[in-house]
Amino acid sequence: MKFATFVHDGKWQSGLVADGQVHPFEYPVELLDLIAEGEQSLRGAGERALTGSLPVPLADVRLLPPLRPPTVRDYMTFEAHVAGIAQGYGDTVPDEWYEAPAFYFTNPYSVIGAHDDVPVPPGCARFDFELEVAAVIGKPGRDLPPDQAREHILGYTILNDWSARDLQGREMKVKLGPAKGKDTATTLGPWLVTADELEPHRNPEGFLDLTLTVQVNGETVGQDRLANMAWTFEEMAAYASRGTWIRPGDVLGSGTCGNGGCLAELWGRNGLLEPPPLAPGDTVTMTVEGIGAISNTVVEGVAPIRLPPARSSR
Structure with a gap:
């Protein structure tokens, strides 16, 4: 099943996506609330919507994020991406990267x-x-082994982790990880695809093998396969649950794919800002086999409000 949250005729709704249409749920309800009730409750609402509500063409709605996640963990699981970024700094993939699926928490409000x-x-x-794919947690768990973690993953969606590379590079010198460099926007969409729909794409090693493509203004700049992840989503979920809880609606981003999954990787490999950084008017389109596509246009932002430098004791 595919579930979406959307606006139609000025009214916020959620519902089931099928055959180019969205079938609103019987009663207005947050998708996150249905997820928290359990997968059976979510599927039941979808089945009732499919047979009992008047569908709306997808072309007539504005798609919102399928859910408002309580947390977003963003990983780095594609070795080619890590290597390309490192190359831009005259470096190689650090040994520590191979030891565990590293992640940072990003802003769920964005x-x-x-x-x-x-x-x-x-x-x-x-x-x-x-360009990333994200898993959505469907039920709580703690200290999960990977073989049990699979039953805690409800479904998947596309994630675009928009990044201010110059801000990110400066603030990461403070050794706290990215903050304002990742704070403005994270695209989730176009909908939530339940895990069973993607099971036919699972390869013998346990990875989902999906084609990932990103275009800027209609020109393909990156393409990879999701199976090139170094860890499975189940292993990522197990690591996320180590010593703590994962809960319904939590989002686990795969991290940026390789082979042009972001401009910074290409800058690192090319040794120059080519292709150029995104500018107002540029449209970025991401397509993931078995899930769908998202397409966002960059617009002018606002000027930063200046702050004084630190009051140093030196």
Whole structure:
């Protein structure tokens, strides 16, 4: 099943997507609330919507993020991406990367829909996209082994981790990881696809083998396969649950794919800003086999409000 959250005729709704249409749920309800009730409750609402509600063409709705996640963990599971970024700094993939699926927490308040405009972050001159797939947790768990973690993954969606590379590079020198460099927007969409729909794409090693493509203004700049991840989503979920809880609606981003999954990887490999950073008017389209496509246009942002430098004790 595919579930979407959308606006139609000024009214916010959620529902089931089928055959180019969306069937609203019987009663207005947050998708996250249905997820928290359990997969059976979510599927039951979808079945009732399919047979009992008047469908609306997808072309007539504005797609919102399928859910408002309580947390977003964004990983780095594609070795080619890590290697390309490292090359730009004259470096190689660190040994520590191979030891565990590293992630950072990003801003759940910055989540936007599949076709929303994206403002350039304040003060950013090197704006970038990042093509990812995200797993959505369906039930709580703690200290999960990977073989049990699969039953905790409800479904998948596309994630674009928009990145202000110049801001990110500066703030990461403080050794706290990315913050304002990742704070303005994260696209989730176009909908939530339940895990069973993608099971036919699972390869013998346990990875989902899906084609990933990203275009800028209609020109393909990156293409990879999801099976090139170094860890499965089940292993990522197990690591996320180590010593803590994962809960319904939590999002686990795969990290940026390789082979042009972001501009910064290409900059690192090319040794120059080519292709150029994103600018107002650019449209970034991401397509993932078995899930769908998202397409966002970059627009002018606002100027940063200046702050004084630190009051140093030196």
